[in-house]
Amino acid sequence: MTRYLSPKRPDHEPPEGTRLFCFPYAGGGASAYRRWQRGLDALDARVRVVPVQLPGREERYDEPRFTDLDALVTDLDAQLDTELSEPHLLYGHSMGALIASALVRRRHRRGAHLPLALVLSAYRAPHLPAPAMAHPDAGDRELAAALADLGGIPQALLAHPGFLSALLPVARDDLRLCLSGTAEPPGPLPVPLHLFAGRADRLVSVGEVLAWRQYAGAGHTARTLPGGHFFVREDESGFLHELAALTRRYATERITA
Template structure:
């Protein structure tokens, strides 16, 4: 097992796991979003959380703000962990980064993921309905966080916490909005697509992931809004993720 780095954190080391699941957080998030996954998923799966600079305990490092640059800087740190069976999971902005890493693996001739799982994010070509969020005022960003859910109200009410939360959120919105499909051949792995029934991301948006693989992606919708996977549908999502990864574990 490669040694963990500031960029890749094992949330519950499982040296005998048969599959590594690399998880990419949503805008403004961090590795802690997947803490429960690390112990709730089967013992054959080890959760490795991607940790971008400027987030959580890396708060004193400059944030990245460009999609292509982020993928290019991430890949060398992730590459040592791709020597065995692995899968990629990303939520919202994280889905685009997970996709970029899958494309980078193909570009470098490295092992392909056993599966790419994307959540709460439309596929390439989805219209961006809220642009310029990196330049929104603090009040506008707080209102957006309230609209999307997932951030406790008591956190949004503390100015000192907002001073920590909002800068990486703005940076991540810049990454999200600078996304451009790297193009090239379609992926050589199956793709799972998950979404919330009450999210702004429509089934049509989710269906656009078909283009990256050419195979049926059959989006699955779960009760809840944008952060459905950490709310009322958490157990159902974990079951779906486990079911999708089981074939790779058994090979």
């Protein structure tokens, strides 16, 4: 098994079905998605959740982190090629959306298998300038406060130096990775796009998320949901209902095709 697919099992044994590869937000890891399988099964989503674990976090904490998007995507493409040769969907939130879309572009350029659809949440379209966010080299207090303000860190954990000493290096390198990926080539993506935005997101506006529509070479949908930048966590049940409606559609299309 590739090191990108965590050996830790989800909290619920997943069924066979179309695989949904989930890429994490900055500072996050595969654990953000391990509860999703049970919730999606309850909604008859007909999908197998596959959290992608990037190096330098959680059980891969001691591995060097990528700070260059092209280098990361090149490695992901090589390591996941076998898994991505079967019918699948890609999902990414914030930084994860950047990674997932770049992976589709790379695989399209080399004629590899593409996902049935690309699901993106809380990330601006690639032609737009980077949002105003703490610089990767900002002081610990400034960076932690910025992350907490967006909902990325519970306020109660700001007083725990051990937690911050583990999280902040990951967040810094992830911010560097995001900044390295601002020159994405123009042109449509050859798969359906499904866009989600938080109405109260102070980092990425609804309009900046919906601007992905100009890259929709195979159709798109767009939904705005209550909540801020981490609306998928604020109302996880509500978001999973939206996601299940999408995944059922692709499962049905495969059966009737």
